[in-house]
Amino acid sequence: MAVRFLPSGDTALLVEFGAAIDRALNDRVLQLRAAIRDAKPAGVIETVPTFRSLLVHYDPLQTTAADLTRAIEALLDHRQERTRTAKLWRVPVCYDLRHAPDLAEVAERSGLDIDAVVSLHSGTRYHIYMIGFVPGFPYMGDLPERLALPRRTDPRVRVPAGSVAIATTMTAIYPIESPGGWHLIGATPIRLFDTRRDSPALFSPGDAVLFDPITDDAFEEIQAATEAGTYRVPCEETSP
Amino acid sequence: MTTVHGASLAVVAPGLHTTIQDRGRFGHQDVGMPVSGPLDDVGLRLANALVGNPPGMAALEILMQGPTLEVAAESVRVALAGSGAGIEVLGEEARVVPSWRSITLRRGQSFRIRALADSACAYLAVEGGFAIEPCLGSLSTYVRGGIGGLHGGALRPGDNLPLRFDAATERDEVMLPKTPDLAPNRTIRVVLGPQQDYFTDAAVDTLLSSDYRVSQNADRMGFRLDGPILAHRDGYNIVSDGIATGAIQVPGSGQPILLLADHGTAGGYPKIATVISADLPVIGRRRPGDGIRFAAVTVAEAEAIRQQEEAALQTLIRRLRPVSEDAGIDLAALYSQNLISGVVSGAE
Missing domain, CATH: 2.40.100.10 (Cyclophilin-like)
Structure with missing residues (x-):
């Protein structure tokens, strides 16, 4: 299943990896969370990992959903195996x-x-x-x-x-x-x-x-x- | 009343549900901690601006029925915003001081916030703010978790709110150039999703074309909405995911719930739409029984609306001006308050 970007109003972007409770999906969620933590895209306030999606809370006065989507796509594309602790x-x-x-x-x-x-x-x-x-x-x-x-x-x-x-x-x-x-x-x-x-x-x-x-x-x-x-x-x- | 050292505001009567709120407790939603913060962020920021505070300083959020407070400091500058209720100064110099301006009160003076008739919430800011240790970086009170504020809860009789300033600074009182529009009839704009595909097309049409009403089941966590039910396409359970403030979730009953400041960080009901950030303060001011109509906009439109609203707010704050002498007693406010409280008739 392709990654879906779903708007939650104009203050949060839901990055959804799938629909099930699944360890592999959850690992991708946690990997993206770690990547956002490192890269610190503009406007991100905090992220909330759940079973199969990551909710990225942002300040709409600092960024836009379009810019944030592009920044997150880049992090998904250049996925490097990071040593998550x-x-x-x-x-x-x-x-x-x-x-x-x-x-x-x-x-x-x-x-x-x-x-x-x-x-x-x-x-x-x-x-x-x-x-x-x-x-x-x-x-x-x-x-x-x-x-x-x-x-x-x-x-x-x-x-x-x-x-x-x-x-x-x-x-x-x-x-x-x-x-x-x-x-x-x-x-x-x-x-x-x-x-x-x-x-x-x-x-x-x-x-x-x-x-x-x-x-x-x-x-x-x-x-x-x-x-x-x-x-x-x-x-x-x-x-x- | 217990003896306290240092300046404070003594809580004579707490009001219906008065809590300390700053702009919210961010950074801990990943471990399940709600953000909390004000129902009406614009009201909080205006109240702070009027007393010369930074916009995010903690103030009192007042719901429906305001508190009665007594000044236990040399003096304190306060301002009420978010509602036109006004501040009633008690005692020998009794008078009603309108909202949307600052006023300095002296030691021993008592004042009470009038019943709110035009909003569910109002904000009383004090110059310099409260001398209270933040919890996880914020003074916002999260009552269900017993976290933040003075003691994790709403104000109680006998509480003392410690003040950072022992006396008001020397400066002119200021007022807003005009009374802000509380937008009681504004159509509330939403961005559809994140899970509108869990609903029938008819359900989305119903949401956007029906009259909804804030039910009696309303608190800082959210409103249950009275109105037509919204049919799910298949089931009504999703694998729990994160929730943004303003999300409209629909449980199995089909009755929508609009989630506000104290909402949980994640949940397992599909969310048909989310109120845009520019309209969150507007929805936060609605009271049980008030009508709500929704209209859909795109995210890009929501972002543009928010920029405009923010610019307008900044302009308003830049145009704060000194209070003229004759503005000390606002006859219009007094008159409207009397009509509301029924003390005098319109003919008197």
């Missing part, structure tokens, strides 16, 4: 039932026992496709097919911060308390979003995530250390 995060997750109100149901519906759900969920390396819905909410995929379930028919009004959840082909962490329709299968004591940091979100689109099962005691310890500001989430450089 990405991080691999090891996120501690407690799957104890007290943190996992939907785990038993997920196990039942997927025809697995609870331990098998936990080992499938924590045995997969996830790619962060995009961050949105609420500040810091990472859409991570792809979930093992056995665990893919539609969203709950009865969304919760309040999902606690730190809840680890699954729905469709994705897994996510609720960074702040919010409404939510995903299945809650665990919780992490780490803080995903903190406005006191210069980069408020811990993760960036394109980063990788592994879930590390922990006990309830370890959850309490890490939670205390997080509140004291002494806990660092294990993280290493990785190739995307």
Whole structure:
């Protein structure tokens, strides 16, 4: 599918690579985002990567859609393999039932026992496709097919911060308390979003995530250390 | 009221929903942080210009019912823009000071912003701005996220808004040369897309030929519009993508939602059209029950309109002029306010 340039009014240009949730499409989105970051075309305010498109917000007093389209086309044409940096995060997750109100149901519906759900969920390396819905909410995929379930028919009004959840082909962490329709299968004591940091979100689109099962005691310890500001989430450089 | 050191404005009554807004919190939409900022960017910039501030300084955004404030500083220069509501100075020297001009108030004076009759929002700027630490580079309040402003929320009784200046600078009060046109009946121009191909041709015609109305379901995140429903061609789910302010998204019900300052950064409903930037302040001023008609323009036309509007605004700001002595009390404003509040009849 050819790249499409779709106007979003006169302040944003949607660069669409395809219509599906697909790792290869998302890599092209993230590559263009990195190229725009480096080349800094005139008038660009910021870019928002999503599954299969990049929304380029711009100032119409500094550039035009036509000029910006040409600048972005040039970046797409001269695509060089750039060494994007990405991080691999090891996120501690407690799957104890007290943190996992939907785990038993997920196990039942997927025809697995609870331990098998936990080992499938924590045995997969996830790619962060995009961050949105609420500040810091990472859409991570792809979930093992056995665990893919539609969203709950009865969304919760309040999902606690730190809840680890699954729905469709994705897994996510609720960074702040919010409404939510995903299945809650665990919780992490780490803080995903903190406005006191210069980069408020811990993760960036394109980063990788592994879930590390922990006990309830370890959850309490890490939670205390997080509140004291002494806990660092294990993280290493990785190739995307 | 708690004791504070330094200059401030004390919030006696907060108004319906009064928040601190600058031009927005940019640079974090990629991690899901909405931009926020003013519903009416022109109103914010005019209010700032009137008190001699840079255009993007944070001011109070007032929705529908204004606050009552008390000066806890030697003096403070303020100006109201975006609505003709005017400032009612209370106490011994009670009077109505019209909008679109600056006025300096002294310690202990209280003033209240009159009910807004001609716009959903108005902006009260203070000379020098507020002495508040920005959050992620902005003072804009994002109430749903509990971020920005004084404490992440709308003003509350007993709040103290710390001021950067202890006293107003020595200079003439200024006013706009003419009252700006708030364009209450202007046809709102849109650029079709980015997903108009998700809709039937009839749906696009319906959007551009029907009378819509701002529903009661309206806040800083967006308006649900009352009016004819818009039929999708196939499904109504798309793979979530980024959202621009002014986007008109259409969920399964077919009832359009116009997204404003606090909208989410991405979403999974198709967007049939997007309001052009020159008309965003106009739409931001519409109130529940107000009519809206849409017309389509090209992106190039939208860009040209924006350039013209921007030039006109800059001209208006360049032509600020000293307030003449007899302009201290605006009888027309007083009269119209009285009619609105029903205190006196037209015959009196």
